Amino acid sequence: MKGLHGALVRFRIMAWVTGVLLAIMSVVFLPLKYAFGLTEQGILATVYAVGWQAHGWLYVLYVAAGLDISFRMRFSVVRTVAVLLAGTIPFASFFADHYVAKTVDARLATQA
């Protein structure tokens, strides 16, 4: 299983970065916009736009890392798609990260 560890590290980094940003955007900035209307102008408008921009591109990297680790682990198509979609649902990527890490660690342990 050459490279499996590196693939896991890449996926975990992307899962956390994408997940934390998505959590901040949905827990802090969506209420700011839709409940308080504070993202219309000024610094908050810029942060809001840049935040979603960043999430869009980080999610592209998350999908790439997720495809890599899922293929190395020979996940099923359904399982793989679930891992990939987890990056679009707030907090779901933390569960995906936990599941993937647990599964990879178990695989590495049996091969050690």
Added chain:
Amino acid sequence: MRVNARAVALTMLAVALSAMCIVAGTWQGSRTRDILEAERAALADPIPILEAAGIDGFPASSVGRPVTATGDFADQAQLLVAQRELDGRPGDWVIAPFVVDGVTIAVLRGWVDSPSSESLVVPQGAVTLNGALQPFEDFYADQPLRPDGRLVAISRDQIERAWGVPVVSLVLVLAEQDPESDAAPLPVPLTVQTADVPFPFQNAAYTLQWFVFAAFVWVMWWLWVVRKSPEEGQSRQAPSADPDSLDA
């Protein structure tokens, strides 16, 4: 690659998913264009000049913006900007003071072939001007007047000094005057054509990202359908970690 029901099903799924991504990306692309067009259309509608710019400054979207101004030409002398060609003919530009609601505006009426042209005469009484806003040529702000009293450039400092009043922070480049004068300077083209509209980066990025996801669908298809198959014999020896594997 062994052709089997799973491979056929996954290939059809990949076609459907990537088609959806392409449709979504194309839609975001047309959203991007629509937003730009709507922003440009909103700016193409003339508004009263004092809503677009003031003495103190102007928003970036006002540069190139069509405006109307209803008021009177003021008594201060018109100024000529020397050495301005129109279609290759030498001549001058005419800058006239125009007052709207007590605020003075520098109006670039147009081009004349000589400083004694009869078209220099300004109309008396209230007129409505249509035109677009342009920045002052302030990179020449410190240039002194020429010996003949003409300006080297449309310098806000020089104009305010000559007229003794502050002027609005953008120049109104005249396109139409109502009522028209019998003889008038020829209208000059705008230097800065379009107003600055914000580009919808978010929609443009979504467009690209949907196309990237369409490509990812085929990467996944290649990995799961094409590459996985030859190893199937080997991987069967080790039990799959995936209980719900579609391979079953």
